[in-house]
Amino acid sequence: MSEQTTLTGGCQCGAVRYRVDGPPHGADICHCRMCQRAVSQPFMAVFQVKRGALTWTAGAPKTYRSSNVAERGFCADCGSPLYFRYVELDHIGPMIASLDDPNAVHPTQQYAVESRLAWTDTLPSLPGKTIEEDPPPGGAEAIASRQFEPKG
Numbered sequence: 375m376s377e378q379t380t381l382t383g384g385c386q387c388g389a390v391r392y393r394v395d396g397p398p399h400g401a402d403i404c405h406c407r408m409c410q411r412a413v414s415q416p417f418m419a420v421f422q423v424k425r426g427a428l429t430w431t432a433g434a435p436k437t438y439r440s441s442n443v444a445e446r447g448f449c450a451d452c453g454s455p456l457y458f459r460y461v462e463l464d465h466i467g468p469m470i471a472s473l474d475d476p477n478a479v480h481p482t483q484q485y486a487v488e489s490r491l492a493w494t495d496t497l498p499s500l501p502g503k504t505i506e507e508d509p510p511p512g513g514a515e516a517i518a519s520r521q522f523e524p525k526g
C-alpha cells in the first residue's frame with residue numbers, strides 16, 4: 375500500500391476531478407458480472423477511502439444506482455467510470471486507473487473470483503509490443519490527445 379497521503383485523479387476529459395486526503399485503507403479488484411458490465415472490462419480495480427476523505431475538485435460524477443445496495447459514479451461528458459460504493463457504508467471506492475498515478479495503489483485482494491474470465495490468467499504469457507513497435511494509423515506522433523493531463 376502506498377504511503378502517499380494525497381492522491382488525485384479524474385476522468386479522461388477532466389470535467390470531473392477528485393482529491394483523496396489520507397492513505398487508502400484497502401484496494402481490490404472485483405470480477406463480478408456487475409463490475410465487468412459497469413466498466414466494460416474484465417474486472418474493476420478500486421481502492422477504499424472514507425467518504426469524507428474524498429473531495430470532488432472539479433465537476434461531479436453522474437451516478438447510476440446499479441442495485442439496491444450499490445451506486446456507481448461516472449463522468450457524464452466522457453463516460454469514464456470513476457467510483458463504486460455501497461450506499462449504506464461510509465466508504466467510497468475510486469477506480470485505481472482513474473488516479474493520476476495509477477501505480478500509487480496496488481490491489482491486495484480479489485473478489486468474485488468465481489466470475490473471473492478464464493483468459494485473464496493468461497495475460498502475462500501473451501506476446502506484447504510497445505506502441506512504438508505497433509503504432510496506430512498515421513503513427514503515434516500524429517495523435518493529438520484530448521485527454522486531460524494534470525499540471526505539475
Ligand SMILES: [Zn+2]
Pocket residue numbers: 385386387388389390449450451452453454
Ligand atoms: Zn470526463
Ligand SMILES: [Zn+2]
Pocket residue numbers: 404405406407408409410418486
Ligand atoms: Zn463487483
